[in-house]
Amino acid sequence: MIEATSTATQPRRAARPALEQGRLTWGGLVLMACAVLIYLFLYLPIAILVLFSFTRDQFGVRWTGFTLDWYTRLFANERLMGATVNTLYVALVSTIVATVLGTLLAMALERYRFRGRNSVDTLIYLPIVIPEIVMAVALLAFSALAFDLIRLLTGETLRRSLTTVIIGHIAFSVSFVVVVVRTSLKNFDRRLEEAAADLGANSWNIFWRVTFPLILPGIIGGALLAFTLSLDDFIISLFLSGPGTSLLPVEVYNKVRRAVTPEINAISTLMLALSITLVVLSQSVQRRQ
Amino acid sequence: MSTTNAVELRNVVKRFGDIAAVDHVSLEIRDGEFFSLLGPSGCGKTTTLRMIAGFEYPSSGSIVIHGREMATIPPHRRPVNTVFQSYALFPHLTVAQNVAFGLEMQRRPKDEIAARVREALEQVRLSGFADRRPRQLSGGQQQRVALARALINQPEVLLLDEPLGALDQKLRKELQIELKSLQRRVGITFVFVTHDQEEALTMSDRIAVMSQGKVLQIGSPTEIYERPTCRFVADFIGETNFIAGKVIENGANAATIETPDGLRLRGLTPRPVRVGEPAVLSIRPEKALLLAPGDARAGHAFAIPARVELVSYIGSDTRITVRLNDQRTFDVWEQNTLSTLDRDAYWQPGEPAVLVCPPDNALVLTE
Amino acid sequence: MTLNALERERQRRERRTLAALLTPGLLWLILFFALPLVIILVYSFMTNGPRGNIVWQFTLGNYVDLFTRSIYFNAYLRSIWISVLTTVICLVLGYPLALFIVRQPPRWRTVLLFLVLIPFWTNFLVRIYAWQIILANNGLINSALRSLGLPPLTLLNTEGATLLGLVYGELPFMVLPIYAALDRFDFTLMEAAADLGASKRRAFWRVMLPMTMPGVAAGSVLVFIPTIGQFVVSELLGGAKVDYLGNLIQRLFLRSNPPNWPLGSAMAMAMMLVLLALILIYFRTTTEEDR
The missing domain is CATH 2.40.50.140 (Nucleic acid-binding proteins)
Incomplete structure (x- = not known):
């Protein structure tokens, strides 16, 4: 997917005659009408959500005047703030670990031929194609078994916590980091490394002066993707967080299940703003490449 | 051991799997000479060049540069520099930073680097382009940056891997002359790889014609054209x-x-x-x-x-x-x-x- | 150093580097991904104890239950059915949208694609919740109907709402791969087809669609997978009126008292079975270079 968007900016294909001239045909009009409707379908709910985060209406479903009450209430809600801090902490730690592990794996897969390479490849892509709920229950079962084993061996009692969530988040975001970093390694011209060696650089200098700066946008892109995935993840967070630890998506889920309140509109708007910031950031980083 | 030879290859073999890309090649390239390796694609000329540069190690045989055995020395410790096919300029560095790269690797003092970079860019008529990025330059300008980046290190031998291949016909002719006169001026041994016989005939002092990993004939352009020693050379040249x-x-x-x-x-x-x-x-x-x-x-x-x-x-x-x-x-x-x-x-x-x-x-x- | 020693040394160094690169990530994936999957595979053949504990006794009972008891089997079929439906609707909406974007001038293309991307990066729950506001009994649509003097409709907590939410959530996954395929498609081929006497419709079916099939296949897989495991949408928009596989798994693992992990694991494995079939089809219909 990341590949798809970056190719969009390349000006190639000389031949796209007739289409570029914007001749209006019936087919073209119908297509445009479809597109407009689909964009409305995509954005209307989001627009309404943002709008109603500012309404005075206590059910948050109609416009009865402007207020920022819901936002101030949000910031006063200690439980929600705690959940936000937890979520950011989990996202940060899992992103750092996943980015390091993923980058190393991408280097190994892109640079070396070795026996079992295809199996490693498959293992890395599996977390992307397996439904998250399967991964979630598998990790839940695994952690329960591991905790039992630890109690048996050391007598220590462990519980599900932010750590188990982090472990789970890393397990799936590593794969996404590998995909993104591999793309930028593929586009990397290996003769640049030969050129550096030719000019007297040893392997340390080759990596830090040439390879790393050139694949950095890919690494940052992968890290931002991992960060967003962790922030937005609900299923693994739900299954792996312990009873005492709350995470933002789980809190939102619990609130939404109970009732519709403008407070949720306000949290959602803030999360939306954060997501958009991250997309813009990652896109501009990848464009620089 | 002869000291008048810049590069000597003795019975060099390079195998990739079962295929011998370079098959018992022996060459003596004289000091200050413009020497070309000429042959169709896949004849082993680029592999030979890469072994002199150190990007590939020979399977057997010996490579001597100015009397020193080089076959096992890694590329960054060899007294040679390369101008790559399509240049391999560092896209994240400016023109000046590209040219300075080799001197920085030698840990030269900052002001010496600055002065020599300025001089090198002047020599290839790119003084006004120091802060540009390679992709903002034309093909011919990029080629001159690549040349400056290699020559600033004062290599004992300059290796050129089809450096004119990516340019259009007219520019190619101009640069052939420029390259030849540059070589005369700096007096450095050039080893030039090309598949273009006309280019090789125009520029070289001597040419080695290669086919299927073997050197078929070594000689001056006149000898190669007028007195080919085998059918392949007669057919390939002219x-x-x-x-x-x-x-x-x-x-x-x-x-x-x-x-x-x-x-x-x-x-x-x-x-x-x-x-x-x-x-x-x-x-x-x-x-x-x-x-x-x-x-x-x-x-x-x-x-x-x-x-x-x-x-x-x-x-x-x-x-x-x-x-x-x-x-x-x-x-x-x-x-x-x-x-x-x-x-x-x-x-x-x-x-x-x-x-x-x-x-x-x-x-x-x-x- | 001789050349042979050099070569051996180089190989040794290469193996060391490779090991250093591979080991940490691979270990993580084996320990925290592959091993857990093996555990639930084993659990799915175990017996559930009276207090929800695992009794280490082999049984096929969980699978027998899943495929013979109608509440479970219906949920299985329902999950497959709604995934197929969601995929088809996303395809019908996503293909024209991708085509529209690809036909715009390059600058617009980037912006329009970016607009598809934003929802894809936005929290899923937030997007589903937005539909609650619109579809609720006192929600936007019903308010509008009331102000026009029309009777209110039951929109929320229906299967239609579930389908709507799923399509809304997964549409970007369909658009992006199809866009990528169309972006590679040479549109002069359509003119060549027209020149050879094909109508626009026939040119689409005979030239454009076959050549962009890899994108369609990739998009379909990307939409189908999360849909078959979903449980949030049917809970929040469908009102949990009917069960899908995901709802059952969540309940069996987290909510039931006592929980039944072996049965839940069997359901997760059954889900993987569908995916295995799907991926086999995907690999059959696309070639190496397509992907």
Whole structure:
């Protein structure tokens, strides 16, 4: 997917005659009408959500005047703030670990031929194609078994916590980091490394002066993707967080299940703003490449 | 150990799996020489260059640069620099930073680097471009950055891997001359890889023609063109006609062959041939004579009856394709002069003619 | 150093580097991804104890239950059915949208694609919640109907709402791969087809669609996978009126008292079975270079 968007900016294909001239045909009009409707379908709910985060209406479903009450209430809600801090902490730690592990794996897969390479490849892509709920229950079962084993061996009692969530988040975001970093390694011209060696650089200098700066946008892109995935993840967070630890998506889920309140509109708007910031950031980083 | 040779390859072999990309190559490249490795793609010339640079280690054999054994030395500790095919400029660095890279690796003082970079950019007429990125430059400018980046390190040998390949025809011609005069000025040994025979002939002091991992002939451009020692070189460099036959008589420098249909032709032998051996007579199109049947010289011992098939005027000369009795075609190029301008009086398709292959302009070659 | 020693040394160094690169990530994936999957595979053949504990006794009972008890089997079929439906609707909406984007001038193309991307990066729950506001009994649509004097409709907590939410959530996954395929498609081929006498419709079916099939296949897989495991949408928009596989798994693992992990694991494995079939089809219909 990341590949798809970056190719969009390349000006190639000389031949796209007739289409570029914007001749209006019936087919073209119908297509445009479809597109407009689909964009409305995509954005209307989001627009309404943002709008109603500012309404005075206590059910948050109609416009009865402007207020920022819901936002101030949000910031006063200690439980929600705690959940936000937890979520950011989990996202940060899992992103750092996943980015390091993923980058190393991408280097190994892109640079070396070795026996079992295809199996490693498959293992890395599996977390992307397996439904998250399967991964979630598998990790839940695994952690329960591991905790039992630890109690048996050391007598220590462990519980599900932010750590188990982090472990789970890393397990799936590593794969996404590998995909993104591999793309930028593929586009990397290996003769640049030969050129550096030719000019007297040893392997340390080759990596830090040439390879790393050139694949950095890919690494940052992968890290931002991992960060967003962790922030937005609900299923693994739900299954792996312990009873005492709350995470933002789980809190939102619990609130939404109970009732519709403008407070949720306000949290959602803030999360939306954060997501958009991250997309813009990652896109501009990848464009620089 | 000879010290006048910049580079010596002794019995160098490079195998990739079961294939020998370079097969027992021995070369002596003299100090200050412009030396070209010429051959079709896949002939092993680039692999040879990469072994001199150190990007590949030979499977066996030895590589000596100015008397020092290099075969096992990694590229960053060799006294050579490379100008890469399509340049391999660092896209994340400016032109000045690209040129400074080698000196920074040698940990030279900052002000020395700055001064030498300025000087190097002046030398390739790119002073105003120091802060540009490589992708903002034209192909020719990028090529000059690559040259400056390599030469600033004052290498003992400069390796060039088809450095003009990505440029258009006109720019190529200009840069050929520029490169040659630059080489004279700096006096550094150049090892130049190309598949373009004209480029190699124009620029080189000496050329090694390679095919299928082997060096077939080493010599000056004149030697390579005028005295090819085997059929492949004669065919690859310039254009030539071949007439196949069997050696029936050989002298000190010349031999006679007989074709299956009984024609006897004579030519010089750059390499000795044995009687009974299959061989070809090679004669360049501009060196064969085409005569009218009534011409006094048509009674020549090595005359062959022919029929004109195609006449094409291409400006400097006219190219005539004739068909011999055994249905083979043969090309003859005649220089255009005032007298040949009257096309009606000139060769016409279908006309009978006599082809003469003068023995002192023909070569008898084996495979 | 001789050349042979050098080569051996180089290989040794390369193996060391490779090991250093591979080991940490691979270990993580084996320990925290592959091993857990093996555990639930094993659990799916175990017996559930009276207090929801695992009894280490082999049984096929969980699978027998899943495929014979109608509440479970119906949920299985329902999950497959709604995934197929969601995929088809996303395809029908996504293909024209991708085509529209690809036909715009390059600058617009980037912007329009970016607009598809934003929802894809936005929290799923947030997007589903937005539909609650619109579809609720006192929500936007019903308010509008009331102000026009029309009777209100039951929109929320229906299967239609579930389908709507799923399509809304997964549409970007369909658009992006199809866009990528169309972006590579040479549109002069359509003119060549027209020149050879094909109508626009026939040119689409015979030229454009076959050549962009890899994108369609990739998009379909990307939409199908999360849909078959979903449980949030059917809970929040469908009102948990009918069960899908995901709802059952969540309940069996987290909510039931006592929980039944072996049965839940069997359901997760059954889900993987569908995916295995899907991926086999994907690999059959696309070639190496397509992907």
